[in-house]
Amino acid sequence: MAGHGHSHGGGGCSCGGNEGSEGTGPGGGFGLYLRIDKDNVECLNEAREGSGQEVLRAWDERTDRSKYVESDVDQELLFNIPFLGSVRLHGVVVMGEEGGAHPAEMRLFKNIPHMTFDDTGREADQEFGMSHDLTGTLEYPTKATRFSNVSHLSMHFSKNFGAENTKIYYIGLRGDWMQAHRHEVTICTYEASANPADHKTPSFTPQTHLIS
Numbered sequence: 001m002a003g004h005g006h007s008h009g010g011g012g013c014s015c016g017g018n019e020g021s022e023g024t025g026p027g028g029g030f031g032l033y034l035r036i037d038k039d040n041v042e043c044l045n046e047a048r049e050g051s052g053q054e055v056l057r058a059w060d061e062r063t064d065r066s067k068y069v070e071s072d073v074d075q076e077l078l079f080n081i082p083f084l085g086s087v088r089l090h091g092v093v094v095m096g097e098e099g100g101a102h103p104a105e106m107r108l109f110k111n112i113p114h115m116t117f118d119d120t121g122r123e124a125d126q127e128f129g130m131s132h133d134l135t136g137t138l139e140y141p142t143k144a145t146r147f148s149n150v151s152h153l154s155m156h157f158s159k160n161f162g163a164e165n166t167k168i169y170y171i172g173l174r175g176d177w178m179q180a181h182r183h184e185v186t187i188c189t190y191e192a193s194a195n196p197a198d199h200k201t202p203s204f205t206p207q208t209h210l211i212s
Contacts, residue, residue: 030059030093030172035084042080044117047072047165052079055171062095062136062170070101071157071166077103079155079171080115086178089147091139092155093172094130100163102132106140109154110147120156132161136170147175 033056043052047070054067061067071077089110096102107124109115125147128140153173160166 029090029174032083032087032089032173032175032177033057035087035177037082037084040082042078042114043069044078044080045072045074045076046070052077055168056081056173057170059136059172062093062172065169068097068167068169070168075158075160075164075166076117077155077157077166077168078115078117078120079153080113081153081155081173082113083151083153083177084179085151087147087150087153087173088144088176088178089142089150089153089173090144090176091141091174093133093136093139093170093174094157094168095133095136095170096130096160097163097167097169098132098134100161101165101167102130102161103157103159103166103168104130104161105158106130107156107158108142108147109156110150111152112154113152115154115156120158124156136172139174 036056038053041053041056046052051067051069055069057067069077092106092108094103094106106128107120108126108128109119109122110125112119126143130140131138155171157166157168
């Protein structure tokens with residue numbers, strides 16, 4: 001989508017949120033906001049700088065309609081969301097504005113850091129036609145094979161239901177998080193010739209943490 005008419009700033013909209021437990025119930029699995037690299041989140045075409053951070057928050061705060069992000073020069077919004085480790089993304093919830101400002105299409109891309117609107121012409125990993133959701137009860141399930149190893153998620157809201165601008169109140173991400181492990185290597189110095197069998201690197205098996 002080269003030559004896009006936006007003058008979009010990649011304003012660093014870091015996702016905030018309560019670091020406490022999400023608890024149990026319908027929203028118990030939507031805790032991946034805790035696993036986001038908050039300092040490096042980007043939200044392109046937001047009308048108010050930093051407002052994108054306000055929609056990536058705890059499930060039990062989703063109905064606070066004083067917090068929202070609204071697009072600036074047209075209908076589009078683009079989020080770049082890096083994670084602190086690897087994520088299996090199972091589903092997405094998006095709460096929007098009643099009427100024409102609610103997003104009508106969502107396109108997901110995995111592992112493309114610092115994506116811009118010029119990059120959105122490529123094929124998405126998954127696309128959704130959206131319905132109005134004012135309560136955060138409609139979940140869009142992702143393809144397990146496509147989103148089993150995600151370190152970075154881009155969310156492109158390409159159009160809405162007819163309004164000049166798009167408004168979003170809450171984005172919830174449901175899935176599993178695997179902590180990134182560092183593989184430590186011990187370097188030994190030998191006076192004589194070294195035996196390759198003596199140089200061993202400890203192996204680590206990633207552990208999956210279910211966010212609940």
